[in-house]
Amino acid sequence: MQDILRQKAQRKLVGGYLFYCPDTLTLDEILLVCAKQILCDGGGDDNCPTCQKIQCGSHPDVCVYPKGDAFSTDDSQGVILDAKKKEIMGEYKIIMIKNLENSSEQSQNKLLKVLESPPKNTIFLISTTNLNKVLSTVKSRLLKVDIPPFDEDALTQIFSDYQSQQDFSLAMDYSNGYIGETKQILLDQDFMTNYNLAKNIVTKLKSSSQIVDYIVPKMTKSQFLGTVGLMQNMYRDIALVKSKNSNLVKNKTLIGVFESISDEFSMKAIVEIIKRINDVNKKQYSNVTLSLLFESLLTSILEVKYLCA
Numbered sequence: 001m002q003d004i005l006r007q008k009a010q011r012k013l014v015g016g017y018l019f020y021c022p023d024t025l026t027l028d029e030i031l032l033v034c035a036k037q038i039l040c041d042g043g044g045d046d047n048c049p050t051c052q053k054i055q056c057g058s059h060p061d062v063c064v065y066p067k068g069d070a071f072s073t074d075d076s077q078g079v080i081l082d083a084k085k086k087e088i089m090g091e092y093k094i095i096m097i098k099n100l101e102n103s104s105e106q107s108q109n110k111l112l113k114v115l116e117s118p119p120k121n122t123i124f125l126i127s128t129t130n131l132n133k134v135l136s137t138v139k140s141r142l143l144k145v146d147i148p149p150f151d152e153d154a155l156t157q158i159f160s161d162y163q164s165q166q167d168f169s170l171a172m173d174y175s176n177g178y179i180g181e182t183k184q185i186l187l188d189q190d191f192m193t194n195y196n197l198a199k200n201i202v203t204k205l206k207s208s209s210q211i212v213d214y215i216v217p218k219m220t221k222s223q224f225l226g227t228v229g230l231m232q233n234m235y236r237d238i239a240l241v242k243s244k245n246s247n248l249v250k251n252k253t254l255i256g257v258f259e260s261i262s263d264e265f266s267m268k269a270i271v272e273i274i275k276r277i278n279d280v281n282k283k284q285y286s287n288v289t290l291s292l293l294f295e296s297l298l299t300s301i302l303e304v305k306y307l308c309a
């Protein structure tokens with residue numbers, strides 16, 4: 001991002017950038033930030049009318065594609081026409097194309113024509129979550145920019161409106177540094193439900209008579225995968241606590257709880273439990289009823305916990 005500001009100052013902006021990371025919402029945010037940096041006289045940090053217009057999608061020199069779900073040949077045609085128009089407010093015109101991975105080869109080939117001879121002062125800001133789905137001829141016309149995950153400070157700033165501190169630290173533990181995942185954890189009720197279920201199983205399940213308390217009737221695939229994935233992370237964390245590697249623990253929010261229960265599990269038991277969760281994860285793609293599979297997993301975890309004690 002700093003590069004774009006520098007290139008702008010040196011009047012060396014290139015005609016097209018291809019931004020890549022696995023998270024769509026992160027990319028959307030990056031495109032907005034770049035457009036502001038290029039068009040705003042204050043470097044995009046202020047809340048000037050230019051930045052506000054870009055933010056709400058009403059800036060006349062910023063064209064956003066795709067118009068529908070995926071970038072289409074009609075969109076390519078639109079880009080060609082937009083590229084010919086003269087800029088109205090500022091020095092540059094920006095054409096944003098989001099999620100180019102969803103477009104056909106045909107649309108990309110059509111887009112290539114305008115990328116090969118980009119009109120003066122037109123800058124393409126293109127994003128993709130999958131570089132393999134972007135034609136190599138298109139890639140070769142663009143400057144590729146890998147977007148690394150955000151650190152905690154940056155995410156704290158992005159989500160400064162968010163109030164609940166506890167959920168926020170949890171989101172930091174599990175989001176992998178991307179906006180989309182953070183948002184999902186903060187706003188998606190399912191995540192918290194799965195999280196609490198996983199936490200209770202890992203920290204409280206001690207006898208087979210308790211299993212019934214943790215069974216979810218008609219468990220959906222996303223509930224199953226979400227809960228089992230979180231459980232696996234927690235068992236891994238307990239193994240890290242046991243091996244005195246607490247600094248590597250993912251779920252820092254629960255580190256105290258993991259420390260207090262780590263003696264309940266032998267290292268051998270944890271390794272075996274993680275292995276069994278892996279096995280179950282493979283199975284769920286067949287037609288097994290997920291609630292039953294989940295129940296048998298819990299039974300098997302208890303068996304291992306006491307057999308390998």
Ligand SMILES: [Zn+2]
Nearest residue numbers: 040046048051
């Ligand atoms: Zn501004």
